[in-house]
Amino acid sequence: MLRRLNYTGRKKIPQAQVGITLRGKEQRTFTVAWKDLKLPESGVVYVEAYSSGSPTVMRFPWGTVGKPFPPSDPVLADVTGDTVSFDLKVVDESESVGRLLGICRGIRPRGPDAAPDETAGRQSLLPVNPIDLGDEVWRVTFMHDRPWLDVNNRIPGIMDIVRSDARFFALVFPAVIRRVLIHVVIVDEILTAEDDATDWQSLWLRWGIYWHPDNADPPDGEEDVVGRLSWIDDVAESFCKRHTVAAKLLEAMQPEGASR
């Protein structure tokens, strides 16, 4: 079983303490602000930008914790795709190899109209990325150390469908839950989640335990793949039951104006 160890005192920076604002469409730039990092003033800050569908990560030096010094032109030229996420790293560079003092992963940027004191976009468990998927409607991908729901941008209004169509919700999300949890508890074998862990596997595992009918951890027997699959089924079933998924699908399938 894999466990996450933190021997070095690396600090997880809450997303509420970092704000990133995205500007522009054709030429996207961004600004970064942080508060109360509780890290040494001399810690060197780097901001890394990436998106699903692109292998590229752009890295921007941003001065130090005590003295931010943004680059003059932080353009996201090499990061393609509509859904951009950021990591902010604080590094101790006093020795030849930089050590991480703190890190905030998966920051979703705000739009340019956000209030100045609004915190960063909450880290989504499953960011949605509209891209050209050819003849597929949706797909789960694992890029930049997190799962993404890719949806086909050839379908008009696909983002609205994802947000509010009961049929899409009923037919897609239970399958997505299974796909992601299989990755967490069978592929990556993450079976326990520390309370303060913010890596995506721990977030999803805690989410699964929350939805499990007995709030149970997945079985941790070394070869108990069948038991883990059963645990995943229980989570998906519980999720569907709580959201009355089948009933909502039936309702959505009724012809408009038909009486029930």
Add this chain to the structure above:
Amino acid sequence: MNASLRRLTGAGLDRFGAYLIDLQADKSLAAPNSLLFDKAYSEQVQGGGTVEEVTLRTKNDAAVYLHRLLGGMKPDDIDRDVGLWSWLALYYFEQVCPVELGKRDPHKPPRYIFEPLNHQRRYRHVLWTPYWILRVMPDHNRIYLNESLTVHGDLVEQTLSRLVNVLRLQGFREVVDLLYFNEETGTYKRGTLSRKRRGSLWPRLVTRVRQLSLTYDVAAMDGPQIIEALGEEFSGWVGSHGA
């Protein structure tokens, strides 16, 4: 003959795909070159360059040439263009699937007809893959590119789709080159892909680098620094020891 860059249309892809299936049964079939410039089966690529009669012996030859040819186009568009890559494979078919003793030795269709949306099979394309490797690995790429264009290879098949997130780290690329490239044979060392051998590229190096990234700013580390941090497990691969 130099010619303007084109892409196969849907009808062209169908015909090329049918040919590749027939070729499995009759390995002496001539390539359907008539598709290349017939407007019913192909169309010109706006903003594309001019294809040349070049000799592409290695993947590196192809990668360098294709970057020159496609330099004016957006990588995002290029990476999704099924017709473009399939047309290029057909245009250079005598080189990517050569006739030897009157017969070809064809791979399966994804080697020639690009499948950009399949995360496993897209790395099988004979021309897109070298092009993509050079883009993602601008340095320390010889372990992937120093090979005949006609060979697909286990290294590409087994590692590319899994390494996509770590290959962007310059230090990681340098580590791969320092540990697993065999200077004498010009290819990767025996055991590089072995699950049983300590310190193999897949899965051990990838796992260990991910662990290091929890402690160190790996993006700023060079190859020797990463190797030192990796510890004893990988020491057997340094220099010619692992060959």
